[in-house]
Amino acid sequence: MNGAPDHTDLLVVGGGIAGAGVALQAARRGARVTLIERHDWASGASSRSSKLVHGGLRYLAQGQWRLTRASVQQREQLLRELPALVRRLGFMLPHGPGLNPGRPTLQAALAVYDALAQRRSRAWVSAADASWLVPGLHAPGGASVYDDATTDDARLTLRVLAGARRHGARLHAYTELQALQRRGDGWNATLRTPEGHRRTLEARCVVAALGAQLGPWAARFGLAAPLLRPLRGSHLLLPGWRLPLARAVAWQHPADGRPVFAYPWLGCTMVGTTDLDHPDPDTPPRISAPELHYLLHALRAVFPRAGITAADVRSTWAGIRPVVAGDGTPSAQSREHLVQAGDRLVVLAGGKLTTFAEMAQQALDLVQPWLPALHPAGAGLGLADENADADAFSWENPCAPVVDADAWARMLHTDPVQHLDDLMLRRTRWGLCLPAHGQRLLPRLQRACQQALGWDAARWAQECVRYQRLVRTDHGLPADADTDARTQESTR
Numbered sequence: 001m002n003g004a005p006d007h008t009d010l011l012v013v014g015g016g017i018a019g020a021g022v023a024l025q026a027a028r029r030g031a032r033v034t035l036i037e038r039h040d041w042a043s044g045a046s047s048r049s050s051k052l053v054h055g056g057l058r059y060l061a062q063g064q065w066r067l068t069r070a071s072v073q074q075r076e077q078l079l080r081e082l083p084a085l086v087r088r089l090g091f092m093l094p095h096g097p098g099l100n101p102g103r104p105t106l107q108a109a110l111a112v113y114d115a116l117a118q119r120r121s122r123a124w125v126s127a128a129d130a131s132w133l134v135p136g137l138h139a140p141g142g143a144s145v146y147d148d149a150t151t152d153d154a155r156l157t158l159r160v161l162a163g164a165r166r167h168g169a170r171l172h173a174y175t176e177l178q179a180l181q182r183r184g185d186g187w188n189a190t191l192r193t194p195e196g197h198r199r200t201l202e203a204r205c206v207v208a209a210l211g212a213q214l215g216p217w218a219a220r221f222g223l224a225a226p227l228l229r230p231l232r233g234s235h236l237l238l239p240g241w242r243l244p245l246a247r248a249v250a251w252q253h254p255a256d257g258r259p260v261f262a263y264p265w266l267g268c269t270m271v272g273t274t275d276l277d278h279p280d281p282d283t284p285p286r287i288s289a290p291e292l293h294y295l296l297h298a299l300r301a302v303f304p305r306a307g308i309t310a311a312d313v314r315s316t317w318a319g320i321r322p323v324v325a326g327d328g329t330p331s332a333q334s335r336e337h338l339v340q341a342g343d344r345l346v347v348l349a350g351g352k353l354t355t356f357a358e359m360a361q362q363a364l365d366l367v368q369p370w371l372p373a374l375h376p377a378g379a380g381l382g383l384a385d386e387n388a389d390a391d392a393f394s395w396e397n398p399c400a401p402v403v404d405a406d407a408w409a410r411m412l413h414t415d416p417v418q419h420l421d422d423l424m425l426r427r428t429r430w431g432l433c434l435p436a437h438g439q440r441l442l443p444r445l446q447r448a449c450q451q452a453l454g455w456d457a458a459r460w461a462q463e464c465v466r467y468q469r470l471v472r473t474d475h476g477l478p479a480d481a482d483t484d485a486r487t488q489e490s491t492r
């Protein structure tokens, strides 16, 4: 934080989509905002989600009307304001013996879904049309179709951060909140900088958007501990050619009836997801062997002839949902968010990527008494005039910046990274989408990285070792998965 002032109106802690949304809205409304993130931007749940911008048909089935309505309305707003970054995605739900829910139930739910979005997208297609739209899909009873949307969650977060920066917010990655102490009319925050130094920042008020890490912090903030239940969700990414899809397919898992899906994403096919307790949020989330087999089992139910095995998996990721705790199974937990005010402090957790703007608005309503000079909220998200070309670039051809080395060297200058994995896993998705986590690209990236980031050869070597270890542990197959599959994986 060299050169930054040591006073701020609002300190936002947590550089996921929730913290980014708060920083953007507060900066737009005239506050002096400082946002800190202990790792890279979006390195928590906000780069590890299922990347759907959706109302969540299953939340409707659970009777979560408010959440579904807010989500579909925000989906439509994001589609309008960020058309290059948030894209409409057609969904298909196959029908037939053993495939639930049946057509009448689903069509009734979709009618409500359409009504909430004030846009009709539902239809039913015959078995013949279903197999034409999604070759190889097992849908003997035809299929229901409707629209939702998808995005790149990390890029969405980066885009919101870019907006916050443009409105004057100061953003500091790799800067950790270590302690908070109440003083006069605000807080003293003790921060650990990227260089390992301790700094004190005085803030008139604080918004803590710590995701799954909120639980342990609540008591230190002097708040009643919010009851969060950390739940892990894991995903597989297959090469697009191995299961080519032009739209999403969603169905219920044959083993437990949970919703699962497969859909096209950045030239690959994503399969998800699981929902398991992950009691220690400080343990990095990784897919386990049972989750891998659960997702492969799901694929066999509706793509029986595709013969997808662990050997087909290109990469994996898992994230932790900080879900507001209730009774029942993980999947039955509400995806509503939690916004709670303390003494010049607001905590924000749970919810969804899709509803980040609503969460930010509610957090700022609680902050307003301590920052009475906040301007009234402006219309829309305030992002429309950001650089949409960059978004389109990354969607259409996720590897294009490698070809155009100048373009991505410029990107590193304007949006520097601390580590190679920041570049490979979040600024770009090369580490997930390319064979062998993009290892073959590394020699081509070396010179530009060293020039743009000032890394010497020793630093480059360290970064490569760090990256390779990370992708092996967090983005490969589980250590105890079938070893034949892991051997083959490195060549795909």
Ligand SMILES: Cc1cc2nc3c(=O)[nH]c(=O)nc-3n(C[C@H](O)[C@H](O)[C@H](O)COP(=O)(O)OP(=O)(O)OC[C@H]3O[C@@H](n4cnc5c(N)ncnc54)[C@H](O)[C@@H]3O)c2cc1C
Residues within 6 Å of the ligand: 013, 014, 015, 016, 017, 018, 019, 036, 037, 038, 039, 040, 041, 042, 043, 044, 045, 046, 047, 048, 049, 050, 051, 052, 053, 054, 175, 176, 177, 178, 209, 210, 211, 212, 213, 232, 233, 234, 273, 318, 319, 320, 321, 348, 349, 350, 351, 352, 353, 354, 355
């Ligand atoms: C498996 C999975 C699938 C999902 N799928 C969808 C979906 O399809 N659609 C959807 O809308 N939503 C989805 N979600 C939900 C969505 O991803 C989350 O609600 C959202 O990303 C949470 O954002 P956040 O900012 O609250 O948390 P995070 O993104 O986790 O950010 C919290 C940040 O706080 C930082 N932090 C913690 N402690 C400190 C500290 N002491 N100092 C500084 N920084 C700190 C962390 O490093 C982290 O980056 C999914 C979530 C998961 C896990």
